[in-house]
Amino acid sequence: MRGHFVIIFVIFTLLAPRRLLANITGSPHDFSGAYSNPHGRGEICQVCHTPHNAGSSQVPLWRGGLFIDYYKLYSSDTLDATVSQPRDGGSSKACLTCHDGSIAKGALTGCQYCHNWGPRDTNLSNDHPISFTYDAALAQKDGALRDPGNTPVSSLGGKTIKEVMLSQNRMECSSCHDVHATKGDSATARKLLLVNNAQDKLCFTCHIK
16 A cells, blocks of 8 residues: 555656745755755755655655654643644654754755754754644633634635644644745745744734734
């Protein structure tokens, strides 16, 4: 069954709309000009993905491994959500393959500079919480969150927070950022944000105050 998935993925990659590659090109995740190593200079997709011998079965055709199973999580006396460790199969764990302080900490100028940056940082306590269920029950309990099932997001075609920003009803890195720069404002917004955060517009997408 997995072999069939690989074949379908390869065909999809070969026939992918030009818009997908066009948006990644020139984005913060375009490493095609910086690599002259086994990733292949000029390659867009295979820096992160591989059609064969993927390093993880949890993230589709993920080239790297998912290294860390335990992080220091965000906590607060005013937090009503139950924050859990980034889970296998969730986008956040794939993001943390690089965005853990060891690699994606600043501008990338090439492999050697990038991969020798520094030790991994397992402290997520000073960032927006991720990997928690965000649903109507949490919104009601918190009192300052919008109901994700009934809140449309104009920059995402008017679809609801639940439909386009959550992953299995969970807040993940991909709830705010689009790694492929294809959805919402991500192609032009800073840090690939789905909603341009001018005047805190992204924040107020979910937060009432």
